[in-house]
Amino acid sequence: MRISAVRCFEVQGPAEIPAQEERQVGMLDIYPHFASRPPAGPRDHQTGVYVQVEEAGGAYGLFGPIFPETVPLIQNKLAPMITGQDPRAGEYLWDVMYRSDRHARKGYLMMAISAVDCALWDLRGKLAGEPVWRLLGGPTRPTVPCYASMLGYSHEPARIVARVREMIDAGYxxxxxxxxxxxxxxxxxMERNVTLARIVREAAGPNIDLMFDCWMGWDLSYATRMIERLEPFRPRWLEEAVPADRIAEFAQMRDAGRVPIATGEHEYTRWGFLQLLQTGGVDVLQADPDWCGGISELVKIGTLASAYGRHVIPHGHSVYAAAHVVASQPPVTFPMAEYLVRYQPMAQHFHTHMLAPEGGAITLPTLPGLGIEIDPAKVTSRRDL
Structure with missing residues (x-):
């Protein structure tokens, strides 16, 4: 059994993508001409890029959508390293990809490794005739609880209240x-941020967990002042208040008040997360299997987190890989997954089988592999990259 090819391809097709109602703060917002950017407008089409790992007997593993920037890295650096190898030798393949370039430890090259690793897990599942969560040792529960991630929704008070209640009614x-x-x-x-937190808490009541994301758009001083103002609303966590590399600052924020701290969406590999854990500054790790090193590495990050008594709640760029890992691991370490309510339907636009929560939780997929397949009816053009 050997890997015969690693391919990337792009699909396009018509879609109704609504305009973003509001955007989040970001790192570039320290500059006024970037801070004044409007939310993204509507689109009438969608594009998706995928990686496919093929086995000589005809089976293939599929993963995506992936970042287009990773395509040349997959094709030029990773494909030659794993073509001809046994696709079942997961630890060997990951280590070879990781050791193949001294810059593979972070950034786009690790994101490329992540995509290939996830496609390899999809292939292994198909070869075994089992969903990936089964190969990982699951299930540990019948469904995967999810939280509603409200990126892109309006901050107009009446609409906030309506959306909060809508999500509660949907089971989140x-x-x-x-x-x-x-x-x-x-x-x-700052007061407008506090107003958002106040409206959401008043609409949700006392028995719904609330989290707030800063997308690396603050600094330590601002975050410290905001933590004091947010404490009355009892957030489950404050997310990515400062850029990901400011590891020591996360510990300072955690010491500044009683608001738990979350980060990790933009961190990579078990070694990066070990640094976060060793500083004692993070309550929730948000490793994304699309980027942190794939499914293989997310499981290892979970093992580290369990030794430190910390939660791993994967970032939700792609719900497929995260859901399979969460379903296979103990709930005390992986309590739930993120579901981007507005963006996941766009990300899964070309898929035959939509993976989405019902009643606030995802039913475990039963298809072999991850369950990602392209629906030809939604594709008007496809080209190899």
Whole structure:
């Protein structure tokens, strides 16, 4: 049994993508001409890029959508390293890809490794005739609880209240909202952030977990002042308040108040997460299997987190890989997954089988592999990259 080819391809097709109602604060917002950017507009089409790992007997593993920037890295660096190898030798293949380039430890090359690793797990599942969660040792529960991630939704008070209640009625027991303002917006912006937190808490009541995301758009001073203001609303966590590399600052934020701290969406590999754990500054690790090293590495990150008594709640760029890992691991370490309510239907637009929560939880997939297949009826053009 040998890998015969590693291919990347792009699909396009018509889609109704609504305009973003509001955008989140970001790192570039310290500059006024970037801070004034409007939310993204509507689109009438969708594009998706995927990686496919083929086995000589005709089976294939599929994963995506992936970042287009990773395609040349997959084709030029990783494919030659694993073509001809046994696709079942997962630890060997991951280590070879990791050791193949001294810059593979972070960034786009690790994201490329992640995509190939996830496609390899899909292939192994298909070869075994089992869903990936089974190959990983699961299930540990019949469904995967999810929280509603509210990126892109309006901050107009009446619409916030309506959306909060809509998510509760849909069965979600936790929600995450995204702050719009940062240090350059001064005290006025700070008060607007507090107003968002207040409206969401009042609409949700006392028995719904709430989280707030800053998408690396703050600095330590601003975050410390905001933590004091957020404490009355009892957030389950404050997410990515500062850029990912400011590891020591996460510990300072955690010491500054009683708001738990989350990060890890933009961290890579078990070694990066070990640094976060060793500083004692993070309560929740948000490793994304699409980027952190794949399914293989997310499981190892979970093992580290369990030794430190920390939760892993994967970032939700792709719900497929995260859901399979969460379903296979103990709930005390992996309590739930993220579901981007507005964006996951767009990300899964070309898929035959939509993986989405019902009643606030995802029913375990039963298809072999990850369950990602392209629906030809939704594709008007396909080209190899």
């Amino acid at each position: 027991r936790a929600q995450k909202w995204f702050f719009r303002y940062g240090p350059n917006d001064g005290l006025v912006g």
